[in-house]
Amino acid sequence: MNRPGWWTTLRAVQRRRAAAWIRRRQGADALPVTLQRRRIYILPTRAGLGFALLLLVMLVAGLNYANSIALFLTFVLAGLSLVSMHACHRNLLQVRINRIDTEPAFAGSQALVHLVLMEDAGLPRPDIRVDGDGTTGTVCDLPMHAEGRLELLLATPRRGLMPLGRVRITTTYPFGLFRAWTWLHPPHTITVYPAPAGARPMPIAPGARQGTHMHGPDADEWSGLRAWREGDSPRQVAWTVYARGLPLMVKEYSAAGSDDRLFDFAALDGAGTEQRLSQLARWILDAESAGARYALRLPGDRIQTGHGLAHRHRCLAALALYQPPARTTTPEPSHATG
Amino acid sequence: MQPGDDRRARLWLLGAFLGGIMLHLSQLPPWITLGALLCAAWCLAGIVGRVPLPGKRLRGALVAGLTIGVLAAFHTLNGLAAGTALLALMGAMKLLETRTRRDGYIVVAVALCLLLAACLGNQDLPHAPLYLVQAWLCVTALAATAHPQAAAHTRRLASLSARSLLLALPLAMAMFLLFPRLTGGFWSVGASRVSTGLSDSMSPGSISELGESSDPVFRVWFQGPPPPPQERYWRGPVLHEFDGYTWRRTPGLQYPAEQLDYTGAVYHYRVRLEPDTGPWWLALDTIRSTDAAGATITPDRQLVARHPVHDPVTYDAVSYTFTRSTDRLNHLTQLLDTALPPRRNPRSVRLAQQLRAAAPDAHAFVTRVLDLFRHGGFSYTLTPPLLDLNSVDDFLFNTRQGFCGHFASAFVTLMRAGGLPARVVTGYQGGEWNPLGGYLLVRRSDAHAWAEIWLQGQGWVRVDPTAVVAPERLRRGALDVLPDAGSASERLMYEITWLNRLHQGWDAANAWWSTRLVGYDFHAQSRLLQALGLSARSWQQLGALLTAALGLWLLAVTLSFNRLPRARPHRLARAYALLCARLGSAGFARRPDEGPVTYARSLATAPQAFGAAARQLLERYARLRFGADTPTEAELEQFERDVRGLRLARRSSRR
Numbered sequence: 001m002n003r004p005g006w007w008t009t010l011r012a013v014q015r016r017r018a019a020a021w022i023r024r025r026q027g028a029d030a031l032p033v034t035l036q037r038r039r040i041y042i043l044p045t046r047a048g049l050g051f052a053l054l055l056l057v058m059l060v061a062g063l064n065y066a067n068s069i070a071l072f073l074t075f076v077l078a079g080l081s082l083v084s085m086h087a088c089h090r091n092l093l094q095v096r097i098n099r100i101d102t103e104p105a106f107a108g109s110q111a112l113v114h115l116v117l118m119e120d121a122g123l124p125r126p127d128i129r130v131d132g133d134g135t136t137g138t139v140c141d142l143p144m145h146a147e148g149r150l151e152l153l154l155a156t157p158r159r160g161l162m163p164l165g166r167v168r169i170t171t172t173y174p175f176g177l178f179r180a181w182t183w184l185h186p187p188h189t190i191t192v193y194p195a196p197a198g199a200r201p202m203p204i205a206p207g208a209r210q211g212t213h214m215h216g217p218d219a220d221e222w223s224g225l226r227a228w229r230e231g232d233s234p235r236q237v238a239w240t241v242y243a244r245g246l247p248l249m250v251k252e253y254s255a256a257g258s259d260d261r262l263f264d265f266a267a268l269d270g271a272g273t274e275q276r277l278s279q280l281a282r283w284i285l286d287a288e289s290a291g292a293r294y295a296l297r298l299p300g301d302r303i304q305t306g307h308g309l310a311h312r313h314r315c316l317a318a319l320a321l322y323q324p325p326a327r328t329t330t331p332e333p334s335h336a337t338g
Numbered sequence: 339m340q341p342g343d344d345r346r347a348r349l350w351l352l353g354a355f356l357g358g359i360m361l362h363l364s365q366l367p368p369w370i371t372l373g374a375l376l377c378a379a380w381c382l383a384g385i386v387g388r389v390p391l392p393g394k395r396l397r398g399a400l401v402a403g404l405t406i407g408v409l410a411a412f413h414t415l416n417g418l419a420a421g422t423a424l425l426a427l428m429g430a431m432k433l434l435e436t437r438t439r440r441d442g443y444i445v446v447a448v449a450l451c452l453l454l455a456a457c458l459g460n461q462d463l464p465h466a467p468l469y470l471v472q473a474w475l476c477v478t479a480l481a482a483t484a485h486p487q488a489a490a491h492t493r494r495l496a497s498l499s500a501r502s503l504l505l506a507l508p509l510a511m512a513m514f515l516l517f518p519r520l521t522g523g524f525w526s527v528g529a530s531r532v533s534t535g536l537s538d539s540m541s542p543g544s545i546s547e548l549g550e551s552s553d554p555v556f557r558v559w560f561q562g563p564p565p566p567p568q569e570r571y572w573r574g575p576v577l578h579e580f581d582g583y584t585w586r587r588t589p590g591l592q593y594p595a596e597q598l599d600y601t602g603a604v605y606h607y608r609v610r611l612e613p614d615t616g617p618w619w620l621a622l623d624t625i626r627s628t629d630a631a632g633a634t635i636t637p638d639r640q641l642v643a644r645h646p647v648h649d650p651v652t653y654d655a656v657s658y659t660f661t662r663s664t665d666r667l668n669h670l671t672q673l674l675d676t677a678l679p680p681r682r683n684p685r686s687v688r689l690a691q692q693l694r695a696a697a698p699d700a701h702a703f704v705t706r707v708l709d710l711f712r713h714g715g716f717s718y719t720l721t722p723p724l725l726d727l728n729s730v731d732d733f734l735f736n737t738r739q740g741f742c743g744h745f746a747s748a749f750v751t752l753m754r755a756g757g758l759p760a761r762v763v764t765g766y767q768g769g770e771w772n773p774l775g776g777y778l779l780v781r782r783s784d785a786h787a788w789a790e791i792w793l794q795g796q797g798w799v800r801v802d803p804t805a806v807v808a809p810e811r812l813r814r815g816a817l818d819v820l821p822d823a824g825s826a827s828e829r830l831m832y833e834i835t836w837l838n839r840l841h842q843g844w845d846a847a848n849a850w851w852s853t854r855l856v857g858y859d860f861h862a863q864s865r866l867l868q869a870l871g872l873s874a875r876s877w878q879q880l881g882a883l884l885t886a887a888l889g890l891w892l893l894a895v896t897l898s899f900n901r902l903p904r905a906r907p908h909r910l911a912r913a914y915a916l917l918c919a920r921l922g923s924a925g926f927a928r929r930p931d932e933g934p935v936t937y938a939r940s941l942a943t944a945p946q947a948f949g950a951a952a953r954q955l956l957e958r959y960a961r962l963r964f965g966a967d968t969p970t971e972a973e974l975e976q977f978e979r980d981v982r983g984l985r986l987a988r989r990s991s992r993r
Binding site for chain 1: 439440443447450451453454457458461466469473477480481483484485487488498502503505506507508509510511513514517519520649855856857858859860891892895896908968
């Protein structure tokens with residue numbers, strides 16, 4: 001659809017003002033939230049507007065031909081659309097949002113948000129959807145007295161602690177003529193790890209085995225192939241396998257001995273803060289997938305040697321939340337706001 | 339969404355479209371019906387058998403070809419018939435490309451438009467159930483399109499749309515009654531239908547053509563008892579001009595009407611004319627006043643519409659069955675109603691002059707002429723022989739067989755030849771009383787012609803020569819008197835009593851439908867508002883009423899809806915509440931801050947057996963309520979039973 005520029009601008013301004021207004025009148029939401037009348041909004045959909053146009057045509061025809069049956073039909077359908085409006089509004093009324101879970105994500109990808117909804121008012125709620133500003137999520141049917149799950153993918157452009165922002169729960173049930181929706185403003189945040197990048201060799205921790213003459217994952221024993229995952233280094237990809245038309249696979253190495261590693265921010269010289277953080281994230285992923293133990297040192301922060309998912313998250317979260325001291329020359333913006 | 343759901347939604351769309359086509363089966367040209375059905379079959383094959391649907395180019399070519407076809411068949415794309423045909427074809431084409439939800443909505447809109455066109459074409463009672471089913475089909479298809487995953491539960495979907503329609507019904511009725519109607523249309527609707535009622539001329543045999551059909555012409559509701567059968571003369575066109583063969587009305591005849599004294603019984607009644615009965619609005623002889631806005635009372639006491647009306651008409655009127663006038667007949671009427679065509683019917687003229695000369699006064703003359711009909715060997719038949727141009731001579735002296743028109747024509751000719759002003763009145767005589775509906779039904783077979791003569795000191799006096807020849811005609815109607823009137827099935831209907839009763843019941847239902855629903859127009863609305871005490875017909879008042887109705891309806895719907903979310907708590911919660919209440923009554927009340935597990939722990943001081951059982955129940959509740967699996971019906975039932983069956987041991991106080 002080709003809209004003129006001023007139109008897009010106008011819509012954007014109007015949307016922003018509406019969002020601010022809604023935020024002001026609803027306040028922040030502490031879960032669980034039960035949807036009450038005050039926060040459910042409803043407007044006709046495009047199909048609903050088309051239906052209204054059809055009704056208008058029918059009304060004019062009925063009046064002009066003074067045809068009672070046609071008029072009656074028109075009025076029945078008009079009544080039906082009002083019934084549909086009520087049913088649509090009721091489909092959200094008293095639905096409870098029990099829980100919202102966010103999963104951490106890397107910058108430049110998408111974070112998964114889980115919503116757990118509860119129907120406890122004794123009415124099945126078909127076709128409940130979730131979306132955010134500019135993204136659409138999944139659909140679910142809530143049976144009577146039961147839970148339902150919704151998922152939403154949110155873009156995570158930058159490293160840091162990203163506020164979840166606002167999430168919309170909508171429905172167009174039963175006839176698609178109206179859309180009822182509510183805005184949630186949960187206090188949740190998403191931890192956005194730095195995007196893993198960089199190709200520097202992984203350093204060896206001091207006090208590790210000295211006999212090895214090679215560095216990095218290549219030093220370990222090759223143990224097999226596994227499917228490619230987000231964050232895997234291109235260096236690990238088994239390109240020969242991929243060239244044969246098979247899916248992207250990654251070469252895995254078992255840790256050859258107890259080569260504990262220390263990933264030190266300060267040791268990465270000659271690069272900007274963000275590049276350094278990306279390299280550190282890369283190393284953490286590589287080390288984790290190679291089964292190595294590692295420690296992380298950031299200016300003013302130190303995480304002891306360890307491994308496993310919790311350790312990985314601790315380290316990556318520390319990278320995500322890292323704020324360079326004021327004297328650092330790189331003026332990277334940070335998003336670690338509440 | 340499963341692909342199967344989508345297919346179900348498309349099946350509903352197909353059903354709604356086919357329903358729309360079925361409503362027009364009798365009107366659509368066969369090739370259009372066939373084309374639409376072929377497209378539907380193709381669509382069905384695509385849904386069921388995964389047959390590929392036509393591509394964009396083929397569809398474009400088809401649309402262009404079909405449009406040209408409709409143009410060729412109707413010479414226009416305007417108008418109801420051509421519009422319906424085009425709609426049917428376009429809907430059929432859209433069926434072949436229902437890929438997105440929007441396509442589905444368009445098919446629903448087409449099906450609804452087909453329904454609208456059917457309503458505009460035919461408002462009969464027998465069609466009403468079909469319209470209802472079609473509306474339901476469309477709404478269901480709409481729901482299935484909007485939510486294909488809901489289409490998986492066919493029964494739930496079907497009942498959803500049925501319930502929604504039912505909820506909409508009260509509001510629809512209020513809007514139907516109160517929404518402002520128009521007196522005319524926004525634009526004029528060209529009607530090409532032929533009127534089938536009385537015409538403004540009468541030649542021998544023209545009325546017997548009407549007598550061959552028993553279609554209803556109008557129905558009359560009386561305030562109070564109806565007039566006796568012999569006084570049910572429904573006055574139609576009054577014919578003054580005669581050319582020896584055909585009687586004609588004089589259009590635009592204007593003269594001062596005679597001053598009438600209305601005596602005899604007075605009748606207040608409401609007439610409901612069927613559509614296409616021509617400009618002659620029927621009224622009981624003699625009409626005094628009417629509220630019919632679209633018609634005027636002429637000096638010769640006809641009720642004539644100003645413009646031809648093709649829709650059903652309802653009006654109220656007041657009539658008296660006897661009038662007299664002491665006025666002198668005005669000159670124009672005197673001339674008009676004594677004129678006879680020169681050199682026509684010479685034998686009749688001579689006969690009348692002889693009879694007049696022999697009679698001492700006008701009364702005696704009339705009696706002589708009527709005696710002539712009574713004893714002259716005349717017979718009453720629906721299929722009289724054809725007459726030559728001197729129709730009266732031929733009838734009086736040769737054939738002597740005739741229908742009411744023959745007798746009236748001959749009688750008026752004789753009167754005029756004898757110097758008495760006389761005229762032919764056509765209309766209907768009689769009517770069938772429907773005891774179920776409380777109305778009089780007048781059919782086309784009740785068409786009649788009679789005469790009026792002017793007698794000084796009395797005014798116009800009705801004389802019905804047919805009544806002299808066939809007196810039972812007035813009491814029982816033509817269908818009963820003539821063996822050959824009406825079709826065989828109609829006669830059968832008439833003769834078998836219970837069948838006739840059934841027929842009357844059906845006619846009463848039809849009458850109710852066509853007067854109360856179909857006939858609810860601007861005037862009916864005005865009457866209703868007047869009855870409600872709203873004398874001035876203002877938009878503000880209608881708007882206020884409508885708003886009030888809407889508000890009431892919304893309130894009712896809201897209340898009925900909101901009862902649901904506040905439904906009884908879940909049975910598990912109820913069982914838990916019962917358990918807590920029972921333990922409380924035993925002296926172990928739950929403190930508000932205690933959950934089931936802490937509550938169970940606090941029952942440590944309870945008597946041995948009872949405490950253990952109660953603890954076990956509370957822990958089971960916690961498992962059922964907060965466990966990973968949803969409890970099954972059986973588990974819930976068992977839990978409820980165990981809660982009820984818990985044996986209590988009383989204790990004076992707790993802790």
